[in-house]
Amino acid sequence: MPRFYLPQPLAAGSEFNLPEAQARHVQVVRMQPGEAITLFNGEGGEYTAVITEMGKRNVAVRIASHDDAHRESPLxxxxxxxxxxxxxxxxxxxxxxxxxxxxxxxxxxxxxxxxxxxxxxxxxxxxxxxxxxxxxxxxxxxxxxxxxxxxxxxxxxxxxxxxxxxxxxxxxxxxxxxxxxxxxxxxxxxxxxxxxxxxxxxxxxxxxxxxxxxxxxxxxxxxxxxxxxxxxxxxxxxxx
CATH class of the missing domain: 3.40.1280.10 (SPOUT methyltransferase, trefoil knot domain)
Structure with missing residues (x-):
């Protein structure tokens, strides 16, 4: 599953267009509406987002859930x-x-x-x-x-x-x-x-x-x- 860093507020249920670079990646690998990607914003955990629209210049997603994943070292x-x-x-x-x-x-x-x-x-x-x-x-x-x-x-x-x-x-x-x-x-x-x-x-x-x-x-x-x-x-x- 493609995984992207987005330094912006993220929350389950929110919908938005991916930034240009991330949208281009999704288009290049020919993903389709209904498929999922992983997002994280550096504030802890990660989010599963579902593609809702594939346009010529935009990719819209909706965040489905948040996973409180912790992979940082104690050091x-x-x-x-x-x-x-x-x-x-x-x-x-x-x-x-x-x-x-x-x-x-x-x-x-x-x-x-x-x-x-x-x-x-x-x-x-x-x-x-x-x-x-x-x-x-x-x-x-x-x-x-x-x-x-x-x-x-x-x-x-x-x-x-x-x-x-x-x-x-x-x-x-x-x-x-x-x-x-x-x-x-x-x-x-x-x-x-x-x-x-x-x-x-x-x-x-x-x-x-x-x-x-x-x-x-x-x-x-x-x-x-x-x-x-x-x-x-x-x-x-x-x-x-």
């Missing part, structure tokens, strides 16, 4: 990711969504090769939100990760943070993964760019309570670290 997970090349950043956001990350904070750092501001930054943020929404549709999540406006590493570290576990992914990390606490309800992953963080930036993060962590003897690409660490965190503290 509240934040990803603080230095911006990488466009396709790599998209991959990171997609996999972070699939792996249950709740908040994604893009940042810049000394060795960051991707820097945008103003209108370009707004367009990039909107694009990432679309990537996260599409990933949530595909993987069955009922909430879409919040993607925050781009900050510098210094501005992020200056913000108060109450997470129980703050991890700095560092190839020279002093702490092995197996040495982390046995339980945690919230965690932050701080992931650098292709060239990693500078020594000064590592020191800044450690001074703000981040634990430098090493996963093993091999180095990971920037876009590989996030799914690996998110999976390990979900297995240790979440719902895997």
């Amino acid at each position: 509240h997970l934040t990803l603080v990711q230095v911006m990488t090349a466009a396709d790599r950043m998209d991959y990171t956001i997609q996999k972070a969504t699939e792996l249950g990350v709740n908040i994604i904070q893009p940042i810049t750092s000394q060795y960051c090769q991707q820097r945008v501001s103003g209108e370009r930054a707004e367009k990039r943020l909107a694009h990432w939100e679309g990537v996260a929404a599409a990933a949530a549709e595909q993987c069955g999540r009922t909430r879409v990760p919040q993607i925050l406006p781009i900050l510098s590493l210094e501005h992020w570290l200056a913000r108060p943070c109450a997470a129980e576990l703050k991890l700095l992914l560092c190839p020279t990390g002093a702490v092995n993964w197996n040495s982390l606490p046995a339980s945690a309800d919230s965690a932050i992953m701080l992931v650098g760019p292709e060239g990693g963080f500078s020594a000064t930036e590592d020191e800044m993060a450690i001074a703000q309570g981040y634990t430098p962590v090493v996963l093993g003897p091999r180095l990971f690409r920037a876009e590989t670290v996030t799914p690996v660490v998110a999976g390990l965190l979900q297995a240790r503290y979440g719902d895997f």
